[in-house]
Amino acid sequence: MKTNSNRSFYLIPYVVWMLLFVVAPIVLVGYFSLFDLHGNFSFVNYQNFFTSVYLKLTLSSFWYALIITGFTLLIAYPTAYWLTKTKHKQLWLLLIIIPSWINLLLKTYAFIGIFGVFGPINKFLELFGIGKQQILYTDFSFIFVSVYIFIPFMILPIFNSLDKMNPTLIDAARDLGSSTWNTFTKVIFPLTINGVKSGIQAVFIPSLSLFMITRLIAGNKVITLGTAIEQQFLVTQNWGMGSTIAVFLILFMVIIMILTGQKDKGELVNGHNK
Amino acid sequence: MKDIIQAVVAILVVSLVLFIINFQLDKTSGRSGNDSISVYNWGEYIDPESIKQFEKETGITVIYETFDSNEAMMTKIENGGTSYDVAMPSEYAIEKMKKNDLLIPIDHSKIPNLTNIDPYFLDLPFDPGNKYSIPYFWxxxxxxxxxxxxxxxxxxxxxxxxxxxxxxxxxxxxxxxxxxxxxxxxxxxxxxxxxxxxxxxxxxxxxxxxxxxxxxxxxxxxxxxxxxxxxxxxxxxxxxxxxxxxxxxxxxxxxxxxxxxWFDNMIIPKTAANVEGAHQFINFMLDPKIAAQNADYVGYSTPNEQAIKLMDPKVTGDERFYPTEEMRxxxxxxxxxxxxxxxxxxxxxxxxxxxxx
CATH class of the missing domain: 3.40.190.10 (Periplasmic binding protein-like II)
Incomplete structure (x- = not known):
């Protein structure tokens, strides 16, 4: 009995935290989304969301998030794999993690200089006779900077699952005559799929609501759901519409969480049934 | 466990020392912290030198914050949080804030420098009689x-x-x-x-x-x-x-x-904590010398007639920035x-x- 009440006592901070900072905001967002500009109860915001502007916005948000996640994965997986093979794993890992401690805005500002018309990249291009290119304020620069910022978040989970994988399984696959490609697709990748899924969650969901980078690097020519929410709250002062977009953003997050959810049942970890 | 406690103690000691140093520095630079106003302004919209002069002359510490749109400014003032004492919104925002009862009327007897302002910029339709706002730039x-x-x-x-x-x-x-x-x-x-x-x-x-x-x-x-x-x-x-x-x-x-x-005017929001200091600040900004120095720094056009007399005629005669009434x-x-x-x-x-x- 005593241990039981003790346990629920320790739960209090957690429950209070969840109620105040997770449940309450979501309820408030849902509540605000049900009021129009004049504070009357209505579903007009939801109707509005399904007009062409917001649907197009959602689609383009998804499209950019998809591209960003794709490139991040493409770079992060081989990097993580290579990391597990190096001698000083922890040191290399630290070098990759350190940039993520620096404020996101600072890194973004740095890229304004790097990509500028008179920046180092253009100097380099001129050296090779290619001539000055407009790099800043293009889709390319937006995707490049976003990928750069998200890479550590993709590498970490993949590295962890690759590191936990039992290397003898690869030897076993080889011994049984599997080719390198087959070993990868049939053994290594399936065993690290959980790391990939957490990586995708950590990149795709924030990509949907990126907003400072859209202005500083993409010159507002890329609009994400995050930008639209910020605009509705700060500029239009239409809290209802802002909340409605937020409700959909939360919905998309839940869907993605379910799609990339971890199915632990019956899975093999290091060859043992968990 | 012992290590953790030692680390925590070390951090606390360092913070305390830094706090004391900071306090001493504030004291020597005359920032007692008792009398202060917070000013909420557009980015790059004031000469930092004039804030320093104001602090020196009145002993009031200025806490300075910036916004980048009228709408963002209004949202922040409406929701409270920080009690801003002076802000510089544009005319349509003033009209809206007036309607939403977010402004404190300005006591003209405390703003003797108001006479320096060109009458063209006074008594405009968005604020008849300048009851709530004093011209800053246009x-x-x-x-x-x-x-x-x-x-x-x-x-x-x-x-x-x-x-x-x-x-x-x-x-x-x-x-x-x-x-x-x-x-x-x-x-x-x-x-x-x-x-x-x-x-x-x-x-x-x-x-x-x-x-x-x-x-x-x-x-x-x-x-x-x-x-x-x-x-x-x-x-x-x-x-x-x-x-x-x-x-x-x-x-x-x-x-x-x-x-x-457009016209940007100085206002005192309803949330103001130091209304007296706010009036002093507004009056100070209308001083011809300060206004001229401020306009030189900021580059916008000043509505201050007396300040224009102190400024380079090449600047104030430039019709791109000081369009004639006919052009307006x-x-x-x-x-x-x-x-x-x-x-x-x-x-x-x-x-x-x-x-x-």
């Missing part, structure tokens, strides 16, 4: 351009921005009213229109500008234009003055179809459109931004 919206990057184009008309030779060269300021206003002005409509047909027409017109648009950004425009990274930008007059201060190649023009004439006739002042129409403007602006590729 200016226009127009086009800043770099002739050395262009082949002889001028910008007498908004239509000139549509010139095919300006592909990927035009930067716009990230403001719904400025950009939509430009579209409306190009077609000869009022930039305060509530007519949905006209607004749609303006949006369609703006969409044809897409190939020429390089970016839609905020204060970064100034740096970009200074470095000569872009040839043309839609800006506020003071931003143009800021750019020209560093890069003399740049020119500024207000197109003939008309544009926006062509320009329009923003009206408070109400949430519904403002929402429409923003939605169409969003549509336009999504179309810009």
């Amino acid at each position: 200016g226009t919206v127009g086009i800043a351009f770099n002739p050395s990057l262009l082949d002889g184009q001028t910008f007498e008309s908004w239509e000139d921005l549509w010139d095919p030779s300006l592909k990927q060269e035009v930067i716009l300021v990230d403001g719904a009213r400025e950009v939509m206003g430009m579209g409306l002005n190009t077609l000869g409509y009022s930039l305060n229109t509530k007519d949905e047909g006209q607004l749609q027409e303006a949006t369609d017109k703006l969409k044809t500008l897409s190939p020429n648009i390089k970016a839609i950004i905020g204060d970064e425009i100034v740096e970009t234009m200074r470095r000569g990274e872009s040839a043309v930008a839609l800006v506020w007059s003071g931003q143009a003055a800021d750019i020209m201060y560093v890069n003399e190649d740049i020119d500024y023009a207000v197109p003939k179809e008309g544009s926006n004439l 006739e062509r320009l329009e002042v923003y009206k408070n459109l109400g949430v519904e129409t403002l929402g429409k403007y923003n939605e169409l602006f969003l549509e336009f931004k999504m179309d810009a590729q």
Whole structure:
């Protein structure tokens, strides 16, 4: 009995935290989304969301998030794999993690200089006779900077699952005559799929609501759901519409969480049934 | 466990020492912290030197914060949080704040320097009798351009921005009213229109500008234009003055179809904690010497008659920045459109931004 009440006592901070900072905001967002500009109860915001502007916005948000996640994965997986093979794993890992401690805005500002018309990249291009290119304020620069910022978040989970994988399984696959490609697709990748899924969650969901980078690097020519929410709250002062977009953003997050959810049942970890 | 406790103690000791040093420094520099006002202003919109002078003269510490749109400023004041004592919104925002009962009336007996202001800028329709607001700066919206990057184009008309030779060269300021206003002005409509047909027409017109648009950004425009990274930008007059201060190649023009004439005034929000200090600050900013020095630094046009006398006549005689009354006739002042129409403007602006590729 005593241990039981003790346990629920320790739960209090957690429950209070969840109620105040997770449940309450979501309820408030849902509540605000049900009021129009004049504070009357209505579903007009939801109707509005399904007009062409917001649907197009959602689609383009998804499209950019998809591209960003794709490139991040493409770079992060081989990097993580290579990391597990190096001698000083922890040191290399630290070098990759350190940039993520620096404020996101600072890194973004740095890229304004790097990509500028008179920046180092253009100097380099001129050296090779290619001539000055407009790099800043293009889709390319937006995707490049976003990928750069998200890479550590993709590498970490993949590295962890690759590191936990039992290397003898690869030897076993080889011994049984599997080719390198087959070993990868049939053994290594399936065993690290959980790391990939957490990586995708950590990149795709924030990509949907990126907003400072859209202005500083993409010159507002890329609009994400995050930008639209910020605009509705700060500029239009239409809290209802802002909340409605937020409700959909939360919905998309839940869907993605379910799609990339971890199915632990019956899975093999290091060859043992968990 | 012992290690953790030691680490925590070490951090606490270091913080305490830093706190004491900070406190001592504040004391020696005369910042007692008892008497302070918080000023909420646009970015790059005051001479830091004048704040220092104010602190020295009155002993009031100034806590200075900036915003980048009237709407963001209003949202923050409406929701409380920080109790700002003085803010500098534009005329249509003042109209709205007045309506929402967010302002404290200004006691004119405490602002003797008000007599320095040109009567043209007093008693304007958005605040009759200047009951709630005192003029700070005024200016226009127009086009800043770099002739050395262009082949002889001028910008007498908004239509000139549509010139095919300006592909990927035009930067716009990230403001719904400025950009939509430009579209409306190009077609000869009022930039305060509530007519949905006209607004749609303006949006369609703006969409044809897409190939020429390089970016839609905020204060970064100034740096970009200074470095000569872009040839043309839609800006506020003071931003143009800021750019020209560093890069003399740049020119500024207000197109003939008309544009926006705006006034930024100082107000005291309802949330003010130090109303007395706020009055002192407003009066101080109207001092001819301070106003002249401030206008020199900021680059916008001052409404202060006495200050103009102290300034370089080359600056105050420049009709690009101090348009004559006759020229001002062509320009329009923003009206408070109400949430519904403002929402429409923003939605169409969003549509336009999504179309810009």
